Amino acid sequence: MGIKILTEHINVPGIETLEVYRKHGGYKSVEKALKTMSPDEVVEEVKTSGLRGRGGAGFPTGMKWSFLAKPEGVPRYLVCNADESEPGTFKDRWFMEKNPHALVEGMITSSYALGANTSYIYIRGELLFVLRILEKAIAEAYAAGLLGKNILGSGYDLDLHVAPGGGAYICGEETALLESLEGKRGNPRNKPPFPAVKGLYASPTVVNNVETIASVPWIVNNTGAEYAKVGIGRSTGTKLISASGNINNPGVFEIELGVPVEEFIYSDQYCGGVWKGKQLKAVVPGGSSVPILPANLILKTAAGEDRLMTYESLSDGGFVSGSMLGSGAFIVFDEDQCIVRNTWNYARFYHHESCGQCSPCREGTGWMEKVLHRIEYGHGHQQDIDLLVSVAKQIEGNTICPLGDAAAWPVASAVRHFRDEFEWHIKHPKEATAPGAVYRGQLA
Ligand code: NAD
Ligand code: SF4
Secondary structure, three states, rough: OOOOOOOOOOOOOOOOHHHHHHOOOHHHHHHHHHHHHHHHHHHHHHHOOOOEEEEOOEEHHHHHHHOOOOOOOOOOOOEEEOOOOOOOOOOHHHHHHHHHHHHHEEEEEEEHHOOOEEEEEEEOOOOHHHHHHEEEEHHHHHOOOOOOOOHHHHOOEEEEEEEOOOOOHHHHOHHHHHHHHHOOOOOOOOOOOOOOOOOOHOEEEEEEEEEHHHHHHHHHHHHHHHHHOEEEEEEEEEEEEEEEOOOOOOOOEEEEOOOOOOHHHHOOOOOOOOOOOOOEEEEEEOOOOOOOOEHHHHEEEEOEEEOOOOOOOOOOOOOOOOOOOOOOOOEEEEEOOOOOHHHHHHHHHHHHHOOOEEEEEOHHHHHHHHHHHHHHHOOOOOOOHHHHHHHHHHHHOOOOOOHHHHHHHHHHHHHHHHHHHHHHHOOOOHHHOOOOOOOOOHOO
């Protein structure tokens, strides 16, 4: 089954209570870090572990922590990004709901490492029921002396708050999140300065994803060197994957990084194969912000090597700048799914969620939605295909925040890999708009 760093005890009845959580080794990392380690030693362990940001960007966590500015007399903050809103991503909600103390423990140990005395969990506004679960866990931790003044007699103080988000996807972008936490409209800020230098209330701030923070206790308890032995190459550790779409076993899986994609799709331990034994058409491996790949390219790289579930193997040869592992939202499409309709659906989402600050994103997402709508509904023109690529190119790299790129890549990759399906919609509008019609040319 592979090593379970985050989910070993997740199905233990009552694990959401402090009593049961502690019976299973909970809060050991707080005792170890606060009583036997200096903050810098904790940072060093996280650096050694090779842990990378699990929200989607995969930025090395220890490096981010060591960038944190430390001006004299200025507070520092740790903010947990629990505003999980990426289409297809539901691992953080699942994790917080089942094992809230694991996040609280990670927040205490990580805040200690960073020298933060006030920390926040910014949770997606729609998840009010999870907010209540977290508040209960935090209240239990305060009552047990694990939060508040002089934690476990160590002299370290920490207050931890949960703040609900405003219900906008863009509030998951770290600087928009900070604006929202400050009580303002969630508009992304220009970077640099990065939050590590100027973040919450203009103070040095680390923003980390739920899963990233929840991985820290294991690293402190077992050492960074042990964590680095799990996984493969620069993709160390385990990753929570939200698997959805046309598969037999949808849900959240903790995988050791390095599992072959083919095994992840077809093994009963994970997705259990394509639903009803149908043919695999495409996969979006890391949430809607990454490109869509056709079946042949998701199982093997262009060089013919097996694709692995790692940051490195899930790359697109430079077509996009980041890794396609993203937030770990693995969405599977079977032979009956229409790529044009799906791409239009994504475009609609990004147009709706664009904050409107930059023209390429505000206008471009709207144009992509309109053009895709007319292709899907049988009114497209041949030149629309290149128009889509041109609009996507003009958005990419020209915006304040990554939402612009995230909107452009699904469209550009769909046209790149499924151009014949777009052409079929335009050339055969009657067939394409018939109920249940799907282009299967690529599958032949
Ligand atoms: P990013 O690569 O711009 O930054 C990653 C992190 O590193 C940030 O915290 C940033 O502050 C920090 N950083 C980078 N360079 C730095 C420097 N020189 N000094 C100090 N800090 C530095 O990416 P991002 O905007 O944080 O995230 C984009 C990703 O988010 C996308 O790839 C997408 O997969 C993912 N995403 C996830 C969700 C979700 O619900 N989980 C939603 C939308 C997008
Ligand atoms: Fe807003 Fe889009 Fe610009 Fe991001 S890229 S700041 S969402 S307009």
